[in-house]
Amino acid sequence: MAGQEGKIGKQVVLPLSKAVEISVKSIKTRLGRSMITASGIVLAIAFLMSIFVSSSINKALLEKGSAEIRIQLQDLGGEEQAKQMWLVVLSLLVCVVGIANAMLMSVTERYKEIGTMKCLGALDRFVIKLFLLESGFMGLIGSIAGALLGGLLMTVVSGINYGLEVITKFPVVDFLYYFAIAVALGTVLSVIGAVYPAYTAARMVPADAMRSEI
Amino acid sequence: MAEENVVRTRNVKKVFVMGNVALEALKGINLEIRRGEYISIMGPSGSGKSTLFNMIGGLDKPTEGKVYIDEVDVAQLDAYELAWLRCRKIGYIFQTFNLIPVMTALENVTLPMTFAGMSTDESIDKGIRLLTMVGLGDRFQHKPIELSGGQQQRVAVARALANDPAIVLADEPTGNLDLKTGKEIIDLLRKMNKEQEVTIISATHDLKMLDVSDRVFWIRDGKVERVERRADLDLNIGTVEGE
Numbered sequence: 001m002a003g004q005e006g007k008i009g010k011q012v013v014l015p016l017s018k019a020v021e022i023s024v025k026s027i028k029t030r031l032g033r034s035m036i037t038a039s040g041i042v043l044a045i046a047f048l049m050s051i052f053v054s055s056s057i058n059k060a061l062l063e064k065g066s067a068e069i070r071i072q073l074q075d076l077g078g079e080e081q082a083k084q085m086w087l088v089v090l091s092l093l094v095c096v097v098g099i100a101n102a103m104l105m106s107v108t109e110r111y112k113e114i115g116t117m118k119c120l121g122a123l124d125r126f127v128i129k130l131f132l133l134e135s136g137f138m139g140l141i142g143s144i145a146g147a148l149l150g151g152l153l154m155t156v157v158s159g160i161n162y163g164l165e166v167i168t169k170f171p172v173v174d175f176l177y178y179f180a181i182a183v184a185l186g187t188v189l190s191v192i193g194a195v196y197p198a199y200t201a202a203r204m205v206p207a208d209a210m211r212s213e214i
Numbered sequence: 215m216a217e218e219n220v221v222r223t224r225n226v227k228k229v230f231v232m233g234n235v236a237l238e239a240l241k242g243i244n245l246e247i248r249r250g251e252y253i254s255i256m257g258p259s260g261s262g263k264s265t266l267f268n269m270i271g272g273l274d275k276p277t278e279g280k281v282y283i284d285e286v287d288v289a290q291l292d293a294y295e296l297a298w299l300r301c302r303k304i305g306y307i308f309q310t311f312n313l314i315p316v317m318t319a320l321e322n323v324t325l326p327m328t329f330a331g332m333s334t335d336e337s338i339d340k341g342i343r344l345l346t347m348v349g350l351g352d353r354f355q356h357k358p359i360e361l362s363g364g365q366q367q368r369v370a371v372a373r374a375l376a377n378d379p380a381i382v383l384a385d386e387p388t389g390n391l392d393l394k395t396g397k398e399i400i401d402l403l404r405k406m407n408k409e410q411e412v413t414i415i416s417a418t419h420d421l422k423m424l425d426v427s428d429r430v431f432w433i434r435d436g437k438v439e440r441v442e443r444r445a446d447l448d449l450n451i452g453t454v455e456g457e
């Protein structure tokens with residue numbers, strides 16, 4: 001039929017501000033489950049941060065601490081450090097798998113919602129955007145909490161071992177540096193963990209997504 | 215314009231394959247629906263109504279045959295065009311309402327407008343207007359869980375109309391509602407059909423739907439058994455109810 005062409009347009013949009021709004025709302029509304037998902041990140045990042053902080057406190061004390069503490073510290077070998085790195089890598093791995101698992105579950109229980117969004121005109125990448133943002137925010141908050149937790153805990157433990165010098169010689173710059181690294185790493189890992197689930201969710205045929213009754 | 219087909223299907227077939235069993239849910243459906251019609255698709259459970267609904271709505275692909283919306287072959291559309299079609303051309307209503315649970319009534323109604331590129335202020339104005347039109351003007355800040363089934367379905371009707379679609383597709387819109395509430399939704403759809411000239415296509419078991427339909431497609435076993443105009447209907451209702 002002539003004159004019918006161009007009737008179908010192409011443009012559908014999801015502005016970033018809206019996507020942020022929706023994903024934050026989704027985290028808040030499902031606060032309980034969001035916290036369970038985030039707790040994996042909190043623990044892994046707390047562990048990472050505690051190792052960062054303990055090694056930077058030790059370093060500071062070795063350089064600037066009293067003779068007594070230096071002798072105490074020199075007894076700790078480099079072997080210890082290698083073992084710790086291995087533990088950090090392992091804990092981060094567990095963290096990614098944990099997040100991927102939690103996101104996969106949250107995707108599965110939201111098939112219908114995803115199908116509905118696609119009926120309303122959402123592109124695959126809107127769905128991916130929403131899930132990645134959601135996971136990124138949880139990662140950010142979880143990592144900040146974890147980094148604070150791990151950092152504080154390790155400072156207290158070092159304080160008990162080596163006394164007040166830990167406070168007076170506290171490596172502030174190093175602490176901030178490692179804090180930033182831990183938070184960035186936690187956030188990035190959360191997003192990575194969500195890629196596969198988000199991608200699976202987005203690619204579903206709407207009819208199949210709607211059929212699932214969970 | 216009156217003769218224009220807003221929906222046309224050509225020998226649409228759908229086969230579901232589960233393991234090594236193939237089930238032919240649609241066995242060659244041909245139908246033509248004109249702009250502004252109110253169509254009911256009736257048929258027993260498992261006859262293929264929802265499957266047909268998905269084909270017409272671009273929610274699934276036919277195994278064989280063609281679906282044309284406004285004379286455009288849906289199979290030829292790319293992902294962007296298909297999303298646009300779902301966003302702007304078609305409004306969907308489901309038996310289970312399918313509102314987004316974390317969003318308020320108003321947010322549910324404005325989401326398709328956001329996808330369509332409308333500004334926030336504009337979409338809020340329009341959303342409130344639509345919710346008022348379906349009789350929920352005072353409930354727009356409520357989450358779906360705080361609304362009754364009938365109220366949720368009204369929100370769904372408002373959402374379906376968000377981008378002034380040419381077609382509203384409804385799959386058993388009264389299936390989860392009691393008699394009276396179901397009647398209210400049917401009347402609401404009829405009103406939208408008359409006032410906004412939107413084509414309504416509704417799959418249903420609900421015989422109340424017959425009163426308002428311009429035409430009824432009877433589906434059985436994946437085929438269109440017969441098509442009736444409203445004028446011819448009254449004679450047959452008795453036999454259906456006796457089934």
Ligand SMILES: Nc1ncnc2c1ncn2[C@@H]1O[C@H](COP(=O)(O)OP(=O)(O)OP(=O)(O)O)[C@@H](O)[C@H]1O
Pocket residue numbers: 211230231232237239257258259260261262263264265266
């Ligand atoms: N995704 C699917 N996979 C396998 N079989 C399917 C699928 N969808 C539908 N079917 C089958 O196709 C047939 C038609 O199903 P459909 O849902 O279209 O029926 P219906 O007329 O909507 O029924 P109801 O009135 O109960 O909703 C049924 O036999 C059903 O089991």
Ligand SMILES: [Mg+2]
Pocket residue numbers: 263264265385386
């Ligand atoms: Mg059905």
